[in-house]
Amino acid sequence: MRDVSIIGIGQTKVGENWEKSLRQLAGEAVLAAMRDASIEMADILYVGNMLSGEIAAQEHLGALVADFVGLRGIEAVKVEAACASGAAALRQAYIAVAGGVADVAIACGVEKMTDEVGEVVTGALALAGDGEYETFHGLSFVAINALLMQRYMYEFGWKHRDFAAFAVNAHKNAVGNPYAMFPKPITVEQFEQARLIADPINLMDSSPVADGAAAVVLCPTEQARAFTDNAVRIAASAVATDAIAVHDRPDPLFLQAVYISAQKAYHQAGISPQDVDLFEAHDAFTIMAALSLEACGFAARGQGVRLAQEGDIALDGRIPISTMGGLKGRGHPVGATGVYQVVEVVQQLRGQAGANQIKDAHWGMAQNIGGSGATVITHIMEALS
Amino acid sequence: MGLPNYWRTQSQRYRLVGEICGHCGAKLFPPRDVCPECSQPAYEPFTFSGRGEVYSHSTILHAPRDYEEFVPYTVALIKLEEGPLVTAQLTDVDAGKAYIGMPVEMVTRKQREDGEDGAIVYGYKFRPVLQ
Numbered sequence A: 001m002r003d004v005s006i007i008g009i010g011q012t013k014v015g016e017n018w019e020k021s022l023r024q025l026a027g028e029a030v031l032a033a034m035r036d037a038s039i040e041m042a043d044i045l046y047v048g049n050m051l052s053g054e055i056a057a058q059e060h061l062g063a064l065v066a067d068f069v070g071l072r073g074i075e076a077v078k079v080e081a082a083c084a085s086g087a088a089a090l091r092q093a094y095i096a097v098a099g100g101v102a103d104v105a106i107a108c109g110v111e112k113m114t115d116e117v118g119e120v121v122t123g124a125l126a127l128a129g130d131g132e133y134e135t136f137h138g139l140s141f142v143a144i145n146a147l148l149m150q151r152y153m154y155e156f157g158w159k160h161r162d163f164a165a166f167a168v169n170a171h172k173n174a175v176g177n178p179y180a181m182f183p184k185p186i187t188v189e190q191f192e193q194a195r196l197i198a199d200p201i202n203l204m205d206s207s208p209v210a211d212g213a214a215a216v217v218l219c220p221t222e223q224a225r226a227f228t229d230n231a232v233r234i235a236a237s238a239v240a241t242d243a244i245a246v247h248d249r250p251d252p253l254f255l256q257a258v259y260i261s262a263q264k265a266y267h268q269a270g271i272s273p274q275d276v277d278l279f280e281a282h283d284a285f286t287i288m289a290a291l292s293l294e295a296c297g298f299a300a301r302g303q304g305v306r307l308a309q310e311g312d313i314a315l316d317g318r319i320p321i322s323t324m325g326g327l328k329g330r331g332h333p334v335g336a337t338g339v340y341q342v343v344e345v346v347q348q349l350r351g352q353a354g355a356n357q358i359k360d361a362h363w364g365m366a367q368n369i370g371g372s373g374a375t376v377i378t379h380i381m382e383a384l385s
Numbered sequence B: 001m002g003l004p005n006y007w008r009t010q011s012q013r014y015r016l017v018g019e020i021c022g023h024c025g026a027k028l029f030p031p032r033d034v035c036p037e038c039s040q041p042a043y044e045p046f047t048f049s050g051r052g053e054v055y056s057h058s059t060i061l062h063a064p065r066d067y068e069e070f071v072p073y074t075v076a077l078i079k080l081e082e083g084p085l086v087t088a089q090l091t092d093v094d095a096g097k098a099y100i101g102m103p104v105e106m107v108t109r110k111q112r113e114d115g116e117d118g119a120i121v122y123g124y125k126f127r128p129v130l131q
Helices: A022-037 A061-068 A085-098 A118-128 A141-156 A160-174 A188-193 A256-269 A286-295 A304-309 A334-350 B003-008 B010-015
Strands: A004-011 A044-048 A075-079 A105-111 A196-198 A212-220 A232-241 A278-280 A363-370 A375-383 B017-020 B044-047 B051-060 B073-080 B085-089 B103-113 B120-128
Touching: A004 A022, A004 A085, A004 A334, A022 A061, A022 A105, A022 A212, A044 A061, A044 A085, A044 A334, A061 A075, A061 A105, A075 A085, A085 A105, A085 A212, A085 A232, A085 A334, A085 A363, A085 A375, A105 A334, A118 A141, A141 A196, A141 A286, A141 B051, A141 B073, A160 A188, A160 A286, A160 A304, A196 B051, A212 A334, A232 A256, A232 A334, A256 A286, A256 A363, A256 A375, A278 A334, A286 A304, A286 A363, A334 A363, A334 A375, B003 B010, B010 B017, B010 B120, B085 B103, B085 B120
Parallel strands: A044 A075, A044 A105, A278 A363
Antiparallel strands: A004 A212, A004 A232, A105 A212, A232 A375, A363 A375, B017 B044, B051 B073, B051 B103, B073 B085, B103 B120
16 A cells, blocks of 8 residues: 555535535636646545535536546546535545555535525435434434533533533634635634534534535645645544434434544554644534544543533643634534535644644544444544644 | 335335344344444344334424425434334424424324325334323
8 A cells, every 4th residue: 555645635614615616616716726736637536525416406416526526537536425525535545546556536525504494404404314214203302412412411411501511612713714714713602502503412512504515636645746845744533423313323422423433543543632733523413522532532522522621622621622713603504514524633733733733743534424423434644744 | 206206115114124244243223234333234124112202303494306395394213123223204293393312203294295196105104102
Protein backbone atom coordinates (compact mmCIF):
# COMPACT_ATOMS: atom_id res chain seq x y z
CA MET A 1 0.00 0.00 0.00
CA ARG A 2 1.11 3.53 -0.76
CA ASP A 3 1.12 6.26 1.86
CA VAL A 4 -1.59 8.83 1.03
CA SER A 5 -1.84 12.58 1.64
CA ILE A 6 -4.41 15.32 1.22
CA ILE A 7 -3.16 18.06 -1.12
CA GLY A 8 -6.28 20.17 -1.56
CA ILE A 9 -9.45 21.13 0.32
CA GLY A 10 -12.63 22.99 -0.60
CA GLN A 11 -15.91 23.78 1.13
CA THR A 12 -19.05 25.85 0.70
CA LYS A 13 -20.70 27.87 3.45
CA VAL A 14 -23.20 25.64 5.21
CA GLY A 15 -26.76 26.92 5.44
CA GLU A 16 -30.07 27.25 3.66
CA ASN A 17 -28.67 27.82 0.19
CA TRP A 18 -31.92 28.37 -1.70
CA GLU A 19 -30.12 29.83 -4.70
CA LYS A 20 -27.86 26.83 -5.25
CA SER A 21 -28.68 23.33 -6.53
CA LEU A 22 -26.97 20.11 -5.49
CA ARG A 23 -24.69 20.14 -8.53
CA GLN A 24 -23.70 23.76 -7.94
CA LEU A 25 -22.81 23.08 -4.31
CA ALA A 26 -20.74 20.01 -5.23
CA GLY A 27 -19.12 21.87 -8.11
CA GLU A 28 -18.12 24.79 -5.92
CA ALA A 29 -16.44 22.52 -3.38
CA VAL A 30 -14.68 20.29 -5.92
CA LEU A 31 -13.36 23.21 -7.97
CA ALA A 32 -12.12 24.93 -4.81
CA ALA A 33 -10.29 21.75 -3.77
CA MET A 34 -8.78 21.35 -7.26
CA ARG A 35 -7.55 24.97 -7.21
CA ASP A 36 -6.12 24.45 -3.73
CA ALA A 37 -4.24 21.37 -4.97
CA SER A 38 -3.16 23.07 -8.21
CA ILE A 39 -4.63 20.27 -10.32
CA GLU A 40 -6.75 20.38 -13.46
CA MET A 41 -7.38 16.65 -13.84
CA ALA A 42 -8.10 13.70 -11.57
CA ASP A 43 -8.25 9.95 -12.11
CA ILE A 44 -11.29 9.24 -10.01
CA LEU A 45 -14.12 11.01 -8.14
CA TYR A 46 -16.23 9.67 -5.29
CA VAL A 47 -19.35 11.59 -4.30
CA GLY A 48 -20.61 10.98 -0.77
CA ASN A 49 -24.33 11.64 -0.41
CA MET A 50 -27.25 10.16 1.50
CA LEU A 51 -30.52 11.74 0.44
CA SER A 52 -30.33 13.18 -3.07
CA GLY A 53 -32.96 10.75 -4.38
CA GLU A 54 -35.37 11.46 -1.53
CA ILE A 55 -34.98 15.23 -1.30
CA ALA A 56 -33.23 16.66 -4.35
CA ALA A 57 -34.89 14.31 -6.90
CA GLN A 58 -31.52 13.28 -8.28
CA GLU A 59 -29.40 10.13 -8.21
CA HIS A 60 -26.43 9.09 -10.34
CA LEU A 61 -24.28 11.74 -8.71
CA GLY A 62 -20.90 10.40 -9.83
CA ALA A 63 -21.45 11.21 -13.48
CA LEU A 64 -23.46 14.35 -12.68
CA VAL A 65 -20.75 15.98 -10.58
CA ALA A 66 -17.82 14.79 -12.72
CA ASP A 67 -19.40 16.35 -15.80
CA PHE A 68 -20.38 19.53 -13.99
CA VAL A 69 -16.81 20.25 -12.81
CA GLY A 70 -15.25 19.62 -16.21
CA LEU A 71 -14.07 16.07 -15.54
CA ARG A 72 -16.39 14.35 -18.01
CA GLY A 73 -15.01 10.94 -18.86
CA ILE A 74 -13.30 10.03 -15.57
CA GLU A 75 -14.37 7.20 -13.27
CA ALA A 76 -16.95 8.50 -10.77
CA VAL A 77 -19.58 6.96 -8.45
CA LYS A 78 -21.78 7.91 -5.53
CA VAL A 79 -21.06 6.37 -2.13
CA GLU A 80 -23.77 6.01 0.51
CA ALA A 81 -23.54 5.10 4.19
CA ALA A 82 -26.24 7.29 5.75
CA CYS A 83 -24.71 10.18 7.72
CA ALA A 84 -21.26 8.61 7.19
CA SER A 85 -21.49 8.93 3.39
CA GLY A 86 -18.90 11.73 3.26
CA ALA A 87 -16.18 9.82 5.08
CA ALA A 88 -17.17 6.70 3.12
CA ALA A 89 -16.37 8.57 -0.10
CA LEU A 90 -13.03 9.65 1.35
CA ARG A 91 -12.36 6.07 2.40
CA GLN A 92 -12.91 4.90 -1.19
CA ALA A 93 -10.60 7.61 -2.52
CA TYR A 94 -7.99 6.57 0.02
CA ILE A 95 -8.26 2.91 -1.06
CA ALA A 96 -7.93 3.90 -4.72
CA VAL A 97 -4.74 5.91 -4.14
CA ALA A 98 -3.22 3.57 -1.56
CA GLY A 99 -3.88 0.58 -3.79
CA GLY A 100 -2.32 2.20 -6.85
CA VAL A 101 -5.54 2.37 -8.87
CA ALA A 102 -5.44 6.18 -9.00
CA ASP A 103 -2.72 8.79 -8.56
CA VAL A 104 -5.07 11.71 -8.01
CA ALA A 105 -8.46 11.06 -6.41
CA ILE A 106 -11.17 13.48 -5.31
CA ALA A 107 -13.67 12.81 -2.54
CA CYS A 108 -16.64 15.14 -2.38
CA GLY A 109 -19.49 15.12 0.13
CA VAL A 110 -22.67 16.96 -0.77
CA GLU A 111 -26.20 17.26 0.59
CA LYS A 112 -29.06 19.46 -0.59
CA MET A 113 -31.72 19.32 2.13
CA THR A 114 -33.80 22.48 1.79
CA ASP A 115 -35.60 21.52 -1.43
CA GLU A 116 -38.25 19.76 0.67
CA VAL A 117 -40.36 20.58 3.73
CA GLY A 118 -39.72 19.47 7.29
CA GLU A 119 -41.67 16.22 7.58
CA VAL A 120 -40.29 14.95 4.25
CA VAL A 121 -36.73 15.61 5.43
CA THR A 122 -37.53 14.04 8.82
CA GLY A 123 -38.88 10.97 7.04
CA ALA A 124 -35.88 10.79 4.72
CA LEU A 125 -33.37 11.02 7.57
CA ALA A 126 -35.18 8.16 9.31
CA LEU A 127 -34.03 5.92 6.44
CA ALA A 128 -30.72 5.70 8.30
CA GLY A 129 -32.49 3.41 10.78
CA ASP A 130 -34.06 -0.02 10.28
CA GLY A 131 -36.98 0.57 7.91
CA GLU A 132 -39.05 -2.47 8.88
CA TYR A 133 -38.42 -2.45 12.61
CA GLU A 134 -37.65 1.12 13.69
CA THR A 135 -39.05 3.68 11.26
CA PHE A 136 -42.15 1.56 10.53
CA HIS A 137 -43.19 2.35 14.09
CA GLY A 138 -43.04 6.09 13.52
CA LEU A 139 -39.57 6.70 14.90
CA SER A 140 -37.77 9.71 13.56
CA PHE A 141 -33.98 9.67 13.55
CA VAL A 142 -34.13 12.12 16.45
CA ALA A 143 -36.31 9.64 18.38
CA ILE A 144 -33.77 6.85 17.95
CA ASN A 145 -31.13 9.09 19.51
CA ALA A 146 -33.64 10.18 22.17
CA LEU A 147 -34.08 6.55 23.27
CA LEU A 148 -30.31 6.34 23.78
CA MET A 149 -30.19 9.65 25.66
CA GLN A 150 -33.10 8.78 27.95
CA ARG A 151 -31.46 5.50 28.95
CA TYR A 152 -28.05 7.16 29.33
CA MET A 153 -29.49 9.75 31.72
CA TYR A 154 -31.21 6.98 33.69
CA GLU A 155 -28.14 4.75 33.96
CA PHE A 156 -25.54 7.41 34.70
CA GLY A 157 -27.63 9.98 36.56
CA TRP A 158 -27.11 12.97 34.24
CA LYS A 159 -29.73 15.69 33.80
CA HIS A 160 -30.61 17.19 30.43
CA ARG A 161 -28.95 20.46 31.43
CA ASP A 162 -25.62 18.63 31.83
CA PHE A 163 -25.40 18.14 28.06
CA ALA A 164 -25.50 21.90 27.39
CA ALA A 165 -21.72 22.15 27.45
CA PHE A 166 -21.50 20.30 24.11
CA ALA A 167 -23.81 22.72 22.30
CA VAL A 168 -22.28 25.79 23.96
CA ASN A 169 -18.78 24.67 22.90
CA ALA A 170 -19.86 23.96 19.34
CA HIS A 171 -21.55 27.33 18.86
CA LYS A 172 -18.64 29.17 20.45
CA ASN A 173 -16.24 27.55 17.97
CA ALA A 174 -18.57 28.18 15.01
CA VAL A 175 -18.07 31.92 15.56
CA GLY A 176 -14.53 31.57 14.22
CA ASN A 177 -15.54 29.59 11.13
CA PRO A 178 -16.62 31.67 8.10
CA TYR A 179 -18.21 28.53 6.59
CA ALA A 180 -20.40 27.77 9.63
CA MET A 181 -24.19 27.92 9.55
CA PHE A 182 -24.59 29.29 13.10
CA PRO A 183 -21.62 31.54 13.91
CA LYS A 184 -23.16 32.79 17.15
CA PRO A 185 -22.74 31.78 20.77
CA ILE A 186 -25.58 30.27 22.84
CA THR A 187 -26.12 30.16 26.59
CA VAL A 188 -27.04 27.29 28.88
CA GLU A 189 -30.41 28.98 29.40
CA GLN A 190 -31.09 29.06 25.66
CA PHE A 191 -30.15 25.38 25.54
CA GLU A 192 -32.57 24.51 28.33
CA GLN A 193 -35.46 26.53 26.91
CA ALA A 194 -35.26 25.23 23.33
CA ARG A 195 -38.26 23.50 21.77
CA LEU A 196 -38.55 19.74 22.41
CA ILE A 197 -38.39 17.48 19.33
CA ALA A 198 -38.43 14.00 20.88
CA ASP A 199 -37.89 14.11 24.61
CA PRO A 200 -35.33 14.47 26.09
CA ILE A 201 -33.79 15.82 22.85
CA ASN A 202 -34.54 19.45 22.06
CA LEU A 203 -33.55 21.71 19.19
CA MET A 204 -30.28 22.70 20.88
CA ASP A 205 -29.20 19.08 21.32
CA SER A 206 -29.60 18.65 17.58
CA SER A 207 -27.51 19.57 14.59
CA PRO A 208 -29.42 21.56 11.95
CA VAL A 209 -30.73 20.46 8.55
CA ALA A 210 -28.58 22.26 5.99
CA ASP A 211 -27.16 22.40 2.48
CA GLY A 212 -23.46 22.12 1.88
CA ALA A 213 -20.58 20.46 0.08
CA ALA A 214 -16.92 19.82 0.85
CA ALA A 215 -14.13 18.14 -1.10
CA VAL A 216 -10.57 16.90 -0.68
CA VAL A 217 -7.91 15.89 -3.20
CA LEU A 218 -5.66 12.90 -2.46
CA CYS A 219 -2.41 11.67 -3.95
CA PRO A 220 0.48 9.43 -2.88
CA THR A 221 2.54 11.15 -0.15
CA GLU A 222 5.73 10.74 -2.19
CA GLN A 223 4.17 12.82 -4.99
CA ALA A 224 2.56 15.42 -2.73
CA ARG A 225 5.51 17.84 -2.78
CA ALA A 226 5.06 18.28 -6.53
CA PHE A 227 1.67 19.86 -5.86
CA THR A 228 1.91 21.66 -2.53
CA ASP A 229 4.04 22.53 0.49
CA ASN A 230 1.28 21.98 3.01
CA ALA A 231 0.16 18.41 2.39
CA VAL A 232 -1.42 16.55 5.30
CA ARG A 233 -0.82 12.84 5.63
CA ILE A 234 -3.66 10.36 6.17
CA ALA A 235 -2.17 8.26 8.94
CA ALA A 236 -5.23 6.08 9.45
CA SER A 237 -8.47 5.23 7.66
CA ALA A 238 -10.69 2.74 9.45
CA VAL A 239 -14.30 1.63 9.05
CA ALA A 240 -16.38 -0.57 11.35
CA THR A 241 -20.04 -1.58 11.38
CA ASP A 242 -22.64 -2.55 13.97
CA ALA A 243 -26.27 -3.68 13.86
CA ILE A 244 -28.28 -0.97 12.11
CA ALA A 245 -31.07 -1.03 14.73
CA VAL A 246 -30.40 -0.03 18.33
CA HIS A 247 -32.57 -2.94 19.53
CA ASP A 248 -30.20 -5.44 17.87
CA ARG A 249 -27.19 -4.31 19.93
CA PRO A 250 -26.41 -6.21 23.14
CA ASP A 251 -25.23 -3.01 24.87
CA PRO A 252 -26.91 0.02 23.26
CA LEU A 253 -25.02 2.60 25.33
CA PHE A 254 -21.60 1.45 24.13
CA LEU A 255 -21.04 2.20 20.45
CA GLN A 256 -19.15 -0.91 19.44
CA ALA A 257 -18.39 0.28 15.90
CA VAL A 258 -16.94 3.53 17.30
CA TYR A 259 -14.69 1.46 19.53
CA ILE A 260 -13.51 -0.87 16.76
CA SER A 261 -13.04 1.91 14.21
CA ALA A 262 -11.07 4.07 16.67
CA GLN A 263 -8.89 1.18 17.84
CA LYS A 264 -8.06 0.25 14.25
CA ALA A 265 -7.22 3.88 13.52
CA TYR A 266 -4.94 4.28 16.57
CA HIS A 267 -3.16 1.08 15.58
CA GLN A 268 -2.66 2.19 11.96
CA ALA A 269 -1.35 5.60 13.02
CA GLY A 270 0.79 4.10 15.78
CA ILE A 271 -0.62 6.47 18.40
CA SER A 272 -2.90 6.36 21.43
CA PRO A 273 -5.87 8.60 22.33
CA GLN A 274 -3.58 10.76 24.47
CA ASP A 275 -1.63 11.78 21.35
CA VAL A 276 -4.65 13.22 19.52
CA ASP A 277 -4.45 17.04 19.45
CA LEU A 278 -7.98 17.63 18.19
CA PHE A 279 -11.02 15.51 17.44
CA GLU A 280 -13.80 16.35 15.01
CA ALA A 281 -16.51 14.28 16.68
CA HIS A 282 -19.86 13.39 15.15
CA ASP A 283 -21.96 15.60 17.44
CA ALA A 284 -25.22 15.20 15.47
CA PHE A 285 -26.86 15.12 18.92
CA THR A 286 -25.26 15.91 22.26
CA ILE A 287 -25.71 12.27 23.29
CA MET A 288 -23.73 11.14 20.23
CA ALA A 289 -20.80 13.36 21.22
CA ALA A 290 -20.78 11.80 24.69
CA LEU A 291 -21.05 8.21 23.44
CA SER A 292 -18.36 8.81 20.81
CA LEU A 293 -15.89 10.29 23.32
CA GLU A 294 -16.41 7.28 25.56
CA ALA A 295 -16.04 4.54 22.95
CA CYS A 296 -12.99 6.31 21.44
CA GLY A 297 -11.26 6.07 24.80
CA PHE A 298 -11.26 9.78 25.68
CA ALA A 299 -13.63 9.28 28.62
CA ALA A 300 -14.73 6.44 30.87
CA ARG A 301 -18.13 4.92 30.29
CA GLY A 302 -20.89 7.31 31.32
CA GLN A 303 -18.38 10.16 31.76
CA GLY A 304 -18.35 11.76 28.29
CA VAL A 305 -20.60 14.51 29.61
CA ARG A 306 -18.11 15.35 32.34
CA LEU A 307 -15.43 15.99 29.70
CA ALA A 308 -17.64 18.70 28.23
CA GLN A 309 -18.61 20.18 31.59
CA GLU A 310 -15.01 20.47 32.76
CA GLY A 311 -13.83 22.23 29.62
CA ASP A 312 -11.67 19.39 28.34
CA ILE A 313 -13.33 19.69 24.91
CA ALA A 314 -12.59 23.43 24.54
CA LEU A 315 -10.01 24.74 22.05
CA ASP A 316 -7.44 24.95 24.85
CA GLY A 317 -8.62 21.78 26.57
CA ARG A 318 -7.18 18.29 26.76
CA ILE A 319 -9.12 16.98 23.75
CA PRO A 320 -10.70 19.83 21.72
CA ILE A 321 -13.75 18.70 19.73
CA SER A 322 -15.88 20.41 17.10
CA THR A 323 -13.09 22.95 16.69
CA MET A 324 -14.79 24.71 13.76
CA GLY A 325 -18.30 24.38 15.18
CA GLY A 326 -18.97 20.67 14.70
CA LEU A 327 -22.22 19.35 13.31
CA LYS A 328 -24.15 21.55 15.75
CA GLY A 329 -22.55 24.89 14.92
CA ARG A 330 -21.13 24.45 11.43
CA GLY A 331 -24.25 22.54 10.37
CA HIS A 332 -24.92 18.95 9.30
CA PRO A 333 -25.56 18.54 5.57
CA VAL A 334 -25.57 14.80 6.23
CA GLY A 335 -23.68 13.27 3.30
CA ALA A 336 -21.20 16.16 3.26
CA THR A 337 -20.39 16.19 6.97
CA GLY A 338 -17.65 13.55 6.91
CA VAL A 339 -15.70 15.55 4.35
CA TYR A 340 -16.23 18.86 6.21
CA GLN A 341 -14.73 17.24 9.30
CA VAL A 342 -11.61 16.21 7.41
CA VAL A 343 -11.31 19.61 5.69
CA GLU A 344 -11.39 21.21 9.16
CA VAL A 345 -8.72 18.85 10.50
CA VAL A 346 -6.55 19.78 7.50
CA GLN A 347 -7.10 23.48 8.26
CA GLN A 348 -5.93 22.86 11.82
CA LEU A 349 -2.88 20.81 10.81
CA ARG A 350 -1.86 23.40 8.18
CA GLY A 351 -2.18 26.17 10.76
CA GLN A 352 -5.01 27.78 8.79
CA ALA A 353 -7.76 27.64 11.42
CA GLY A 354 -7.57 31.35 12.27
CA ALA A 355 -8.98 32.30 15.66
CA ASN A 356 -9.75 28.62 16.33
CA GLN A 357 -6.21 27.38 15.75
CA ILE A 358 -5.09 24.59 18.08
CA LYS A 359 -1.50 25.31 19.10
CA ASP A 360 1.12 22.88 17.76
CA ALA A 361 -1.51 20.57 16.31
CA HIS A 362 0.20 17.50 14.88
CA TRP A 363 -2.37 14.68 15.06
CA GLY A 364 -5.99 15.35 14.15
CA MET A 365 -8.82 12.83 14.20
CA ALA A 366 -12.19 12.93 12.44
CA GLN A 367 -15.00 10.49 13.06
CA ASN A 368 -18.13 10.24 10.93
CA ILE A 369 -21.01 8.15 12.31
CA GLY A 370 -23.72 6.71 10.09
CA GLY A 371 -27.13 6.19 11.66
CA SER A 372 -27.10 5.72 15.42
CA GLY A 373 -23.67 4.06 15.23
CA ALA A 374 -24.02 1.36 12.55
CA THR A 375 -21.28 2.68 10.23
CA VAL A 376 -18.35 4.45 11.85
CA ILE A 377 -15.43 5.84 9.88
CA THR A 378 -12.39 7.24 11.64
CA HIS A 379 -9.55 9.07 9.92
CA ILE A 380 -6.38 10.28 11.62
CA MET A 381 -4.34 12.94 9.88
CA GLU A 382 -0.74 13.96 10.54
CA ALA A 383 0.85 17.33 9.79
CA LEU A 384 3.81 17.02 7.43
CA SER A 385 5.10 20.59 7.29
CA MET B 1 -43.49 0.73 2.36
CA GLY B 2 -46.06 -1.07 0.22
CA LEU B 3 -48.59 -3.87 0.41
CA PRO B 4 -46.18 -6.75 -0.34
CA ASN B 5 -44.12 -5.68 2.66
CA TYR B 6 -47.17 -5.61 4.97
CA TRP B 7 -48.20 -9.05 3.73
CA ARG B 8 -44.70 -10.52 4.07
CA THR B 9 -44.24 -9.33 7.67
CA GLN B 10 -47.67 -10.32 9.05
CA SER B 11 -46.48 -13.02 11.43
CA GLN B 12 -43.90 -10.68 12.97
CA ARG B 13 -46.22 -7.70 13.18
CA TYR B 14 -49.39 -9.46 14.40
CA ARG B 15 -48.00 -12.28 16.53
CA LEU B 16 -44.42 -11.33 17.39
CA VAL B 17 -43.00 -14.42 15.69
CA GLY B 18 -39.21 -14.43 15.70
CA GLU B 19 -36.71 -17.25 15.58
CA ILE B 20 -34.75 -19.48 17.89
CA CYS B 21 -31.21 -20.60 17.13
CA GLY B 22 -30.96 -24.39 16.99
CA HIS B 23 -27.28 -24.23 17.95
CA CYS B 24 -27.04 -21.89 20.94
CA GLY B 25 -30.72 -21.37 21.83
CA ALA B 26 -30.65 -17.58 21.37
CA LYS B 27 -34.13 -16.14 20.82
CA LEU B 28 -34.24 -13.61 18.02
CA PHE B 29 -36.62 -10.78 17.24
CA PRO B 30 -36.87 -9.49 14.57
CA PRO B 31 -36.13 -12.72 12.66
CA ARG B 32 -32.76 -12.55 10.91
CA ASP B 33 -31.98 -16.12 9.78
CA VAL B 34 -28.38 -16.00 11.01
CA CYS B 35 -27.81 -16.04 14.77
CA PRO B 36 -25.78 -12.97 15.82
CA GLU B 37 -24.51 -14.90 18.87
CA CYS B 38 -22.97 -17.91 17.11
CA SER B 39 -23.25 -17.05 13.38
CA GLN B 40 -25.13 -20.31 12.69
CA PRO B 41 -28.34 -20.51 10.64
CA ALA B 42 -31.49 -19.85 12.71
CA TYR B 43 -34.72 -20.58 10.85
CA GLU B 44 -36.91 -22.18 13.51
CA PRO B 45 -39.87 -19.92 14.34
CA PHE B 46 -40.37 -18.81 17.93
CA THR B 47 -43.40 -16.88 19.17
CA PHE B 48 -42.64 -14.37 21.91
CA SER B 49 -44.98 -13.92 24.87
CA GLY B 50 -45.29 -10.17 24.28
CA ARG B 51 -44.50 -9.39 27.91
CA GLY B 52 -41.63 -7.17 28.91
CA GLU B 53 -40.65 -3.84 30.40
CA VAL B 54 -39.73 -0.40 29.10
CA TYR B 55 -35.94 -0.08 28.56
CA SER B 56 -36.16 3.47 27.24
CA HIS B 57 -38.82 5.80 25.84
CA SER B 58 -39.35 9.09 24.04
CA THR B 59 -42.40 11.18 23.24
CA ILE B 60 -42.24 12.45 19.66
CA LEU B 61 -43.38 16.01 19.01
CA HIS B 62 -41.99 16.36 15.49
CA ALA B 63 -42.99 13.36 13.39
CA PRO B 64 -41.87 11.99 10.03
CA ARG B 65 -44.22 12.05 7.05
CA ASP B 66 -47.38 9.86 7.51
CA TYR B 67 -47.16 10.06 11.31
CA GLU B 68 -47.89 13.77 11.86
CA GLU B 69 -51.53 13.20 12.82
CA PHE B 70 -50.53 11.05 15.81
CA VAL B 71 -48.34 13.67 17.52
CA PRO B 72 -47.62 13.49 20.39
CA TYR B 73 -46.96 9.75 20.55
CA THR B 74 -44.56 7.74 22.64
CA VAL B 75 -42.05 5.24 21.29
CA ALA B 76 -39.99 2.85 23.34
CA LEU B 77 -37.41 0.13 23.47
CA ILE B 78 -39.06 -2.84 25.18
CA LYS B 79 -36.98 -5.50 26.91
CA LEU B 80 -38.95 -8.70 26.21
CA GLU B 81 -38.97 -11.26 29.01
CA GLU B 82 -37.26 -13.74 26.67
CA GLY B 83 -34.32 -11.36 26.22
CA PRO B 84 -34.41 -9.30 23.01
CA LEU B 85 -35.09 -5.58 22.78
CA VAL B 86 -37.86 -4.48 20.41
CA THR B 87 -38.71 -1.00 19.13
CA ALA B 88 -42.40 -0.06 19.18
CA GLN B 89 -44.95 2.57 20.13
CA LEU B 90 -46.55 2.61 23.56
CA THR B 91 -50.31 2.88 23.65
CA ASP B 92 -52.91 3.52 26.36
CA VAL B 93 -50.36 5.62 28.22
CA ASP B 94 -50.43 9.42 28.41
CA ALA B 95 -47.52 11.45 27.06
CA GLY B 96 -44.93 11.87 29.78
CA LYS B 97 -46.26 8.98 31.89
CA ALA B 98 -44.01 6.21 30.60
CA TYR B 99 -41.05 5.25 32.78
CA ILE B 100 -38.08 2.94 32.52
CA GLY B 101 -38.97 -0.41 34.08
CA MET B 102 -42.71 -0.05 33.38
CA PRO B 103 -44.23 -3.55 32.82
CA VAL B 104 -45.86 -3.71 29.39
CA GLU B 105 -47.58 -6.23 27.11
CA MET B 106 -47.98 -6.46 23.37
CA VAL B 107 -51.26 -5.56 21.67
CA THR B 108 -52.20 -5.31 17.98
CA ARG B 109 -53.15 -1.79 16.98
CA LYS B 110 -53.52 0.38 13.94
CA GLN B 111 -50.16 1.92 12.98
CA ARG B 112 -51.32 4.31 10.27
CA GLU B 113 -53.29 4.63 7.03
CA ASP B 114 -51.66 4.89 3.64
CA GLY B 115 -53.79 7.80 2.50
CA GLU B 116 -57.57 7.85 2.02
CA ASP B 117 -57.71 4.87 -0.35
CA GLY B 118 -54.67 2.99 0.94
CA ALA B 119 -54.19 0.13 3.34
CA ILE B 120 -54.85 0.46 7.05
CA VAL B 121 -51.65 -0.87 8.51
CA TYR B 122 -51.69 -2.87 11.76
CA GLY B 123 -48.86 -4.02 13.97
CA TYR B 124 -47.67 -4.48 17.53
CA LYS B 125 -47.68 -1.78 20.14
CA PHE B 126 -47.17 -2.17 23.89
CA ARG B 127 -49.44 -1.04 26.71
CA PRO B 128 -49.05 -1.01 30.48
CA VAL B 129 -49.88 -4.47 31.90
CA LEU B 130 -53.52 -4.49 33.04
CA GLN B 131 -53.74 -5.06 36.78
